[in-house]
Amino acid sequence: MRGDRALRILDLDVSWPPRKRRGTQGDDWLVTDTSLEPSREGLTLKKLKIPKRIEQRYTAWQAIRHNWGFIALHLGVLAAFIAGVSWPAVVACLGFYWMRVFFITGFYHRYFSHRTFQTTRVFQAVMALLGTLGIQKGPLWWAGHHRFHHRHSDEEEDVHSPLKGGFWWAHIGWLLAYNRDDTRWEEVKDLVRFPELRWLDRWYFGSTLLYAGGTIALGFWLERAFPTTGVTWLQIFVWCFVVSTVMLLHTTYLINSGAHMWGSRRFPTRDTSRNNLLLALITLGEGWHNNHHRYPGSERNGFFWWEIDVTHYLLTMLSWTGLIWDLRRPPAHVYNEGARTV
Secondary structure (H helix, E strand, O other), rough: OOHHHOOOOHHHOOOOOEEEEEOOOOOOOEEEEEEEEEEEOOEEEEEEEEEOOOEOOOOOOHHHHHHHHHHHHHHHHHHHHOOOOHHHHHHHHHHHHHHHHHHHHHHHHHHHHHHOEEEHHHHHHHHHHHOOOOOOOOHHHHHHHHHHHHHHOOOOOOOOOOOOOHHHHHHHHHHEEOOOOOOOHHHHHOOOHHHHHHHHHHHHHHHHHHHHHHHHHHHHHHHOHHHHHOHHHHHHHHHHHHHHHHHHHHHHHHHHHHHHOEEEEEOOOOOOOOOOOHHHHOOOOOOHHHHHHHOOOOOOOOOOOOOOOHHHHHHHHHOOOOOOOOOOOOOHHHHHHHHHHO
């Protein structure tokens, strides 16, 4: 009964692809009927206008110009040598890193990309907001690209397959070489109908500013709370915003690259996905990537008890609060198939 009054609406199908409507030059839009709104008569369809997806390859100069923030963030790591280090800065850096890894793995990946559990609309919006703190664009952009990856994994259409350009292309090249303001709306037709998600997908950068300001405020408080440690607000900003974010980005990227190159294969999937314990540890369970590609609808990536999957443990604890429920598991035949190769 609880699921009926929550997000069962998302299982409804709507016509796709959307119709294209011409606009002024540089202002094309897609018009679709995917926004469902409650009314006295039930659910009604509302016309929804969303931006047209852009597929634009950059020249070398354009790549530098359009990715200046990304480049500056990485160069900003060098500021750690100027700001110095203290134990509060290191503890805060690791705390914010692990917290945001979970926001990406538990919310952006296992919920928005694969819908492996159910929740309320309010907590759905909360998860989306927390996910934007990972500074990996909005929830619709992230989920759309990830769903497309599963649909075409390691095929020609897969933009971040290591088979296309090796490790560095899969790791980071695919992000920098193209205009990546390209939400794949056709892949997220179950989510695009929620205006709050569309709003967060458009204004995700506001969370970056909010997070940056939060680290500075935390730094000023720590200066006063632990004056003998030598901690400064600049340390906290550099370590919690800059260093922690760079660590987080490359942790995520390693699943696109390393998890398709290094490790073992329990299941003979049609792609190059691998299971890798080290990647599972640093990504809170995402390193069991071959498992995941065998059955992406599972909330847990570590199919067996010895496969450490911290995201699964945290989502299970979150389910005890009643905020999420119906955590999906692999069916018996998948376990049986995997057990034959253990």
